[in-house]
Amino acid sequence: MGEVGVDAQQPRQEIRFCRAPDGVRIAYAVHGSGPPMVVDSCWLSHLQYDWQSPVWRHYLAEWGRSNTVIRFDERGHGLSDRDVTDHSLEARLGDLEAVVADAGYERFALQAMAQGGPVAIAYATRHPERVSRLVFYGSYACGVSDDPEDEQLNDTFDQLIKVGWARPDSAFRRVFTSMMIPRATEEQHVWLDELQRVSTSAETARASRRQRRLADSSALLAGLEVPTLVLHSRGDRMNPFEEARRLTAGIAGARLVALESDNHIVLEDEPAWQVYRAELRDFLEADVPAPREPAPERPQTLEQLSPREVEILRLAAVGMDNDDIAQTLTLSVRTVERHLSNVYAKLDLHGKSARTAAVARLLTRA
Template sequence: MLVRVAHWMTHVEHDLRSPVWRPWLDRLGRELEVVRYDERGCGLSGSDDVPLELDTAVEELAAVVAATGAPRVALLGQSGAAGPAVAYAVRHPERVSHLVLLGGYLAGLLHRAPSPEALAFHDASLRLVELGWGRNDPAVQQFFTTRFIPDASLDEARALNEQQRLSCGAARAVQIMRARAALDVRLLAPLVRCPTLVMHAEGDQIVPVGLGQDLAAAIPGARFVTLPTRNHIPLAADPGFELFCRTVTAFVRPDGIKPALTARELELAELVAQGLDNLQIAARLGVADKTVRNALSTLYAKLQVEGRPQAVVRTRELGLGGS
């Protein structure tokens, strides 16, 4: 079971028809049971007067995990939800089997020694949200959509524009943005003890990839994977979307999706995992280079990868290559 920790701009009903989020649910749902919920004051969740702090988010998550009835769950913490996912994993280690973090960070803007220009941009963004978030004004909404998913199709951009309006009102959006800027799990991250996968879009404009690298470095034994996209939310057409979904699934359920390989294919996969090129593999197996190319094509199909880089990642996920 994979619990998607609540993050900004979700609506559990709208997600089901959104070209942004529906592909996630369809693809991850093939092999994982995905549990979703809306952050308080967003989507279908009611709001209250409780401050939007780290403890508030952890309390929500704890209630959802308890409601699943599962003894242990995997957590997916994206963007501002990475912090609450880390905090929950530290406070309730017996309930978390795996931790997956996407586009996350250790600390919000206010804890990163921001420049005066960065603070001014943040304040201007807050003011824009305050005045224009709930209005039916595509120009205002598009400002944020362009930053979140710069390579979106027209349909995807329209869907995220609409999701901004549906997710919450202007006042709640401002509260969420302030809470994210004040988030800080720098002291908690080194205390994580469950297997952790940190993924980040290499061209992310919302959360620079360096912040994701810092997050991975702070968590003992965490694995870091970059995704070849500029989108903070990986989209179905992104070259990294399938890599993201497959890597998450393999990480959470490593024994549930192993492909059926022959003994010869397993030997070939082992050499791929070691990083050998075609000529080296041919020499090791005592076959012609053309034979290796043909065998690799068959192997890639079974592994459901598109080329050597993805094959290396996939075979290592399966425990090959000694890494």
Template sequence: MAVSGAVYSFGQYELDTDRRRLSHDGQPVPIEPQAADLLCHLVEHRDRVVPEEELLDTVRRGRTVSEAALAASLRSARLAIGDSATRQRCIRTVRERGYQFVAQVTVASTTPSAAPTAAVTAAAEADHEVIRFCRSADGTRIAYATTGEGPPLVKTANWLTHLDLDRTTPMWAHWFDGLTRGRQLIRYDERGCGLSEWNVPSFALDDLVDDLDSVVNAAGLDRFPLLGVSQGGAVAVAYAARHPDRVSRLILTASYARGRQIRAADDAERDAAQVDLNIARAGWRSQDSSFLRFFASQFLADATPAEWDAFAAYQRQTTSPANGLRFLEEFTRIDVSGIAHQVTCPTLIIHSRDDARVPVAQALELATLIPDSRLILLESRNHLFTADDPAWPTFLTHLDTFLSE
């Protein structure tokens, strides 16, 4: 039943099986590559029940894939099209036989068959953006993008990103417009989210540093300035400490040296850290808007409830609930306080004075630990500067000035 180069339509969704692209009402829907492979196979073979072993062969592609990994890909595919294990409007589980795509499908159009290549949209081409892939030290697939022209600026990955969506989401679009002015921005999705591989064994700090190293090597960079945002700041500090010959300048914003569990000084702070983690867990597991809004409000303190909901919806598109929980737990244990003094390059630390997610004390600690650093505090409550935050253009001015010195 498969049609070469077909675009299948079901409900408000369209699936381009040739390019492995899923869209909803014309808007791209992020989907992990293995989940996309699984979904395409089920749609193309919707006339029958597909055995589990056949699906394993579909996503295996020469690698060892466990039944648990297949189940994770199936959950991701279902989530991407509004299904779940209990709400099986599209992908139905046929007990002891396999799975079948049961939604009504039409062939929307056909396109010439072509070998898969790195996807570059027309808009991206206009901005000289290219998305590529590389392998980290443990073999994990990492997606990275180069945007704009000029001297390079590398931005570490942070909570949570999707290369194919970030340019258009209100939370991040202004960041890329500002960071690509007169320069080439190199950014990437960290392991476990976005276009990078989702099924990975570890999210430890060393793994995240290896991911960054694989990206800059693949991009052919020798020496470059490095920007770290939020927990990406700890990754940037660790990389600069370990590779002093490669990082020319370091910019840290909304960053910290020690995760909340590590920096808790007494029982009250440890309890508060645990409560914060439990609320985030509850939100990710239940998708309850009250929990998710509380979590979002820590990132975007001055946003509206509707903007918090949009932030939560965006996060759900970037990774699986299981990975979201793994990220949260790992980030509370990050600690680069013991190596921050090894950073030798000039460092600019910019922080919101009333950051609701990472207290300003963490910026002060970084400025104390890093020898050649300067600290700038901006009048804002937002952890991530929004487009209409008065602190945003001030942040860009300081960054531009620092990089041009």
């Protein structure tokens, strides 16, 4: 892992890596402080390149002021493994699950950016106990379209990527840039032109776009029972505003905020940016615990653990992973994970080092 900083005024991010269920290595970054917020990745990302972005930088700084932010490069993109062909909804959901498990947070707000919508919906459906708040930004529930004109347009985009994605001349990539941030400066346009080239290969860009267009989580919307905020630019040319209306109508109690912008990525000097900041901050403040009197201190000892928790911890101490423990004790892997989470909570241990610290306490007592 490593740390990357921009300047003294910027927060710092820590780059980490984990493995998806199919073995693909996924890069993720953590920065900021406060209640955790996981950002479900959009189509184009590069954890290090984004960190210095004149298009994205204000988002990263804003999020980190009030939250511990966990964001990641999807498979085939950025610092994650590049030689990947499976960009299906299930594979992308596995990436998100792997990042969350490795980061070690039990409950968090989840913000879906752009094409991350179907994945976030599927995750919140599969793990409702983990998601405290759900935010969609410029996103949608279904990438499938039955409009022949949409298919023709996507075929044209596919050819543009094939012919021009890797060229030094950014003329072909500027088509996508102009759709994402039509009201940007030339500096911002040039940066997004370059992000396309450095974030992934032309082959992966084409494959991932094709498989994203098959992603459909719309049937899951009615089953979501989580506070939900939908933020969307009214003039968005990448994902039309109608997608935000469908999301909001499909989730009970969801609230829609229209951002008065033509940019898919709202820029820092737009009035819409201040609306986004205020709405997101107010929405996420519900996850900030109210001040309370400190509880009397009590020793965090192994005596607090149940016999089953001690048994699982002993197996972890001899090097077994969760799958091995589950097989040995005839339990599900999720049950093992739940027992270990209880161990960490009782011993006041957090983050990636919690397992190591818990085992060390067991061995010290022995």
